[in-house]
Amino acid sequence: MAENTTMHLDVVSAEKELFSGTISAVFAPAQMGDVGIYPRHTPLVTGLRPGELKIEVEGEEDQYLYVSGGILEVQPGVVTVLSDTAIRAEDLDEAKALEAKQRAEEALKDQQGDFDAAKAQAELVRAAEQLRMIERMRKIRK
Amino acid sequence: MANEKEIRTQIASIKNTQKITKAMEMVAASKMRKAKDRMNATRPYAAKMRNVIGHLANANTEYNHPFLLDRDEVKRVGYIIISSDRGLCGGLNVNLFKAAVKDMQQWQEKNIEIDFCLIGAKATQFFKKFSANIVSQVSQLGDEVHLDELIGTIKAMLDAYTDGKIDRLYLVENEFINSMTQEPKVSPLLPLAAEDNDELKHHWDYIYEPDAKTVLDSLLTRYAESIVYQGVVENVACEMSARMVAMKSASDNAGDLISDLELAYNKARQAAITQEISEIVGGAAAV
Numbered sequence: 001m002a003e004n005t006t007m008h009l010d011v012v013s014a015e016k017e018l019f020s021g022t023i024s025a026v027f028a029p030a031q032m033g034d035v036g037i038y039p040r041h042t043p044l045v046t047g048l049r050p051g052e053l054k055i056e057v058e059g060e061e062d063q064y065l066y067v068s069g070g071i072l073e074v075q076p077g078v079v080t081v082l083s084d085t086a087i088r089a090e091d092l093d094e095a096k097a098l099e100a101k102q103r104a105e106e107a108l109k110d111q112q113g114d115f116d117a118a119k120a121q122a123e124l125v126r127a128a129e130q131l132r133m134i135e136r137m138r139k140i141r142k
Numbered sequence: 143m144a145n146e147k148e149i150r151t152q153i154a155s156i157k158n159t160q161k162i163t164k165a166m167e168m169v170a171a172s173k174m175r176k177a178k179d180r181m182n183a184t185r186p187y188a189a190k191m192r193n194v195i196g197h198l199a200n201a202n203t204e205y206n207h208p209f210l211l212d213r214d215e216v217k218r219v220g221y222i223i224i225s226s227d228r229g230l231c232g233g234l235n236v237n238l239f240k241a242a243v244k245d246m247q248q249w250q251e252k253n254i255e256i257d258f259c260l261i262g263a264k265a266t267q268f269f270k271k272f273s274a275n276i277v278s279q280v281s282q283l284g285d286e287v288h289l290d291e292l293i294g295t296i297k298a299m300l301d302a303y304t305d306g307k308i309d310r311l312y313l314v315e316n317e318f319i320n321s322m323t324q325e326p327k328v329s330p331l332l333p334l335a336a337e338d339n340d341e342l343k344h345h346w347d348y349i350y351e352p353d354a355k356t357v358l359d360s361l362l363t364r365y366a367e368s369i370v371y372q373g374v375v376e377n378v379a380c381e382m383s384a385r386m387v388a389m390k391s392a393s394d395n396a397g398d399l400i401s402d403l404e405l406a407y408n409k410a411r412q413a414a415i416t417q418e419i420s421e422i423v424g425g426a427a428a429v
Contacts, residue, residue, distance in 0.1 A: 012190050014289045014368045016183035032351045045198065046351035047360060071361055073194050080190050082364065085289050096294025097301065100278035107266045107279050125229075135395060138402065 007039045009055065011065060013083040018065055019055065026079060027054040028072050037074055044074040053081065146414065149407040153400055160396035166230070167389035173285055174321065174382035180286070181318065181379050184372045191365050195334075198358055201348060205355055209300075209362045212333045213309045218255050220277070220299050220308040221246065222331065223269070224315045224373050225262035226381040227281055232388035234316060234324060234380060235264045241326035242314040257308055259299045261292070261374060277302060285378055289371050296370050300363060303332050315373035316380040322387060324380040331369060334362070 009026055011019035027036045029051030037044075053065040070083040199210065223242055225235045246256055258274050260266050263281040270276075278298035283291055302308045311332035316324045350357055 010186070010190060012187040014184060014187045014364075014371050015180070017186045020186075030351060042349060043347060044349045044351070045194070045354075045357050046349075047357060071194070071357065071364070073197075075197070080194060082187065082191055082194065082361075084364070093293055093297050097278070097297040098294070100280055100295040100298050103281075104260070104276040104279035107260075107270060107276065132395070135399065 005039055006058065007037075007077050007079055009079045009081070011053065011055075011067075011081040011083055013070075013085045015085050018083060019063070021057070023055050023079075024058045025056040026081075027056075028081065029053075029067075030072060035072075037072075037079055040076075041074050041079075043076065044072070046072050048072055048081070048083075053083075146407060146410050149403055149410060153403045153407065156396050156399050156403070160393055160400070163389045163392040163396065167386055167393060170382045170386035170389060174379060174386055177285065177375070177379035177382050178318075181372075181375050184368070184375055188365075188368050188372060191361070191368060195358075195361055195365060198348070198354070198361065205358065207358055207362055208304050209332055209334050209366065216254060216309045218257065218308045219249050219310040219312065220257045220259065220302060222259040222296070222299060222311065222313045222370060222373075223261065223265045224313070224370075224377045225260070225265035225268075226377060227263040227283065228381075229264065230388060231381050231385040234384040235262075235268070238314060238316055238326040239265070239268050241328055245312070245314070245328045257299075257302060259295060261295065261370075262377070283374065285382075287371070287374050287378065289367065292371055292374065293367065296367050297363075300332075300366055313370065313373060316377050318376050318379045318383070321383040324384055331366060334365070 006022045006024055009019060009021060009023045010017070025036060025038050027034065029049045031047040031049055034051075035044075035046070048067055048070045050068045051066075053067050055063040055065065057063065065083075067081065067083040068085065070081060073080045073082070221242060223238070225238060229235070249256055256275065258269055258276045260269060260276060260279045261281070262283070266276070266279055266281060278295045280291065280295040299308075299311060303311050310330065312328055313331040314326065314328050317327045318324055348354075
């Protein structure tokens, strides 16, 4: 029976779909140690470490995909890998959040730097508005 | 009547402007196509994720993640506002800010304070003027946005929610309807709306590694991030198509102006010639 020897695999990341198709086995770097998933595996959800995903397709060469972490879900007949696109770690994320906060503070302080650009832009908008006005007047006069 | 030379320089300068707007239109058109592809490429991830979360939430009713809990009392709210970095894209950003400000009024009436997370230089410029409380900010993302660059900014807001600093989180973004229409949209991001889907009602006994809580935590964080990321990618597509339309109408306007000016130029030339002839004829008659 075909459904007992194959299963469907989807590998997706936030930015794009990486793999979708019928496979005979997949090996993944799970958080508690590497796992091999064959058809009729029991339902499982696990986090992934950064590492290599090995995909076996019947009658084809093995495929390798790099994942920088993510989640692996096994359902009867369907395996889903939600791959991260970035290396994730609690302290790394924390640092990034701090950076974003700092940027916000700088943006508030940095009134001067943006001022000229903002002013020039405002003038440009006004000029464009005037041009449109002139255009409209001209059409009315006709 | 303006003299010939003046009109000629005016025509030349408008033609130059038209060249620029035409070039910008074409650049925006090709960038829009790429942005649309990228936008579509992000869809499967969110769809798959929603599926997995649905299964997990159904299988694990005993663990309630803060993202899934609706808090009755609202003391402070957060807004994530996605704008573009550059202008010259018609009313795209202004319409978005208007929609955001309008939505915020309901909180201001109740004296509820608002925290901001701003994505894009335009939003920063706009909300800075209101001395708004900006928690996190990111700009200069370029046309090809990577999730990597957004994680910190979003995390600042998600943490604020988990810590109870804010009780609601809204996402303000442009929705790409088609290349001519983009609509500002304000939608609640947190708490995550529970989806009642009959397809998800059947559930399996999962094995969790390391445990259900950890898995659900990281899933939900990623899900919230992916929604924001999708919004940012969609906004790029909106920006490009809005710019394309704005530049097209600018080029058309320039074309109209040029034809008007050319008419005026020809008239002025004719008038000058006629005058010259009548002067000669008048002169000859006097002799």
